[in-house]
Amino acid sequence: MSEKLQKVLARSGLGSRREMEGVIDAGRVRVNGEVATLGIRVESTDDVWVDGHKVTLAAEEDTICRVLAYHKDEGEICSRNDPEGRRTVFDRLPKLKQGRWIAVGRLDINTSGLLLFTTDGELANRLMHPSFEVEREYAVRVFGEVTDGHIQNLRMGVELEDGSAKFTSVKRQGGEGINQWFSVTLSEGRNREVRRMWESQELQVSRLIRTRYGKLPLPKGLPRSGWQELELTDVNYLRELVQLPKEERSMVKVDARARNSQQIRKSVRKHRQRNQTQARRRQRR
Incomplete structure (x- = not known):
């Protein structure tokens, strides 16, 4: 069954549906060798390229919706890259084999606290849309x-x-x-x-x-610049909140939560020490 291109790209983790509409409108997407237009529908067998890179189209039944709770620290920015070399919220996130993490909204550089990330662009788009009043x-x-x-x-x-x-x-x-x-x-x-x-x-x-x-609090004990993946119950709470079907699978192993928390704390400490060392080096220059 064919689907709108922006929806397929969002599900593949390239950004929110709204972001993908902008990418398509800017002529940065090609389908089967032709520049795509907004509203075009594609099949899983179509050849899709974004900014010169081939996209592996993710079928809806083959993707797992994942969500992270992140404890943003003051001084971190919500851009993927910063020309000034400042810390970004994406620096500490776990690596993905396919797709990418999409931030659900933004917090300014001087604001800290709970920031959600997801691999599902459609979920991110709906959570950010004012009509759902989250x-x-x-x-x-x-x-x-x-x-x-x-x-x-x-x-x-x-x-x-x-x-x-x-x-x-x-x-x-x-x-x-x-x-x-x-x-x-x-x-x-x-x-x-x-x-x-x-x-x-x-x-x-x-x-x-x-x-x-929503009803999800900043997890207790989560260190600044640390993340915690949400369990299936919480993922489905968010999906139901914005009228998306329930997810049936999860990457979270509940019995490994305590061990992962300790690893995250150690990793955050090392990350901060590395940032402090780099900052001192820049000051000396």
């Missing part, structure tokens, strides 16, 4: 005197340059002096949205941590 929760440290009026404004909605925005909940979490912690939730993920909302009230966010995506 809830995100953040721990926010705010610098300034926060009044009940500010909180009411943020709950009712504020105007940003790209439209109105509001928190579905704002809860005080304590703090000292004019540095106060809050827990906030919202159901979309626009660029720097949480920070911009507080700034609309002339308040500054001094710390921002994503603590939950």
Whole structure:
């Protein structure tokens, strides 16, 4: 059965469906020797090339949807490569034999916390789409005197340059002096949205941590720059959330979780030490 080209490319792990639509529209895809157009349908036997590289088309029944929970550290960027040599969230991810990891949204360089990755471009596309209204929760440290009026404004909605925005909940979490912690939730993920909302009230966010995506929390004990693969139950929770069929298989071996956690911690320490050494060398130059 033929399928739309962008859907097949997304399932093969080359990016989200929206990203693949852009790649096709830019003339970077060839099917059977001809430049592909948006909306074209392909069979598994078709010869597909992207940017001069042959693509192995993954049939739906042959792919396993995998999802990682990643603990993003401050200072890491969400690009695959950085010309300035900064750390990226992709540096620490496990290698794949086929396809690639796709980030479900982004966190800015100064934000830490839970970031999801998946091998399924269609899942990533739907989780990021505002129509599904997947809830995100953040721990926010705010610098300034926060009044009940500010909180009411943020709950009712504020105007940003790209439209109105509001928190579905704002809860005080304590703090000292004019540095106060809050827990906030919202159901979309626009660029720097949480920070911009507080700034609309002339308040500054001094710390921002994503603590939950949907009902999935940042795993306890997961070190910064560490990852943990989600079990089948959690993968299917995400798939059902965006109206995708259940996955039947998983790469996770539950009895190996403790051992993998120890290995990840050791690997993260080595990675940090290597980055610190490289940073010192650059400073000497």
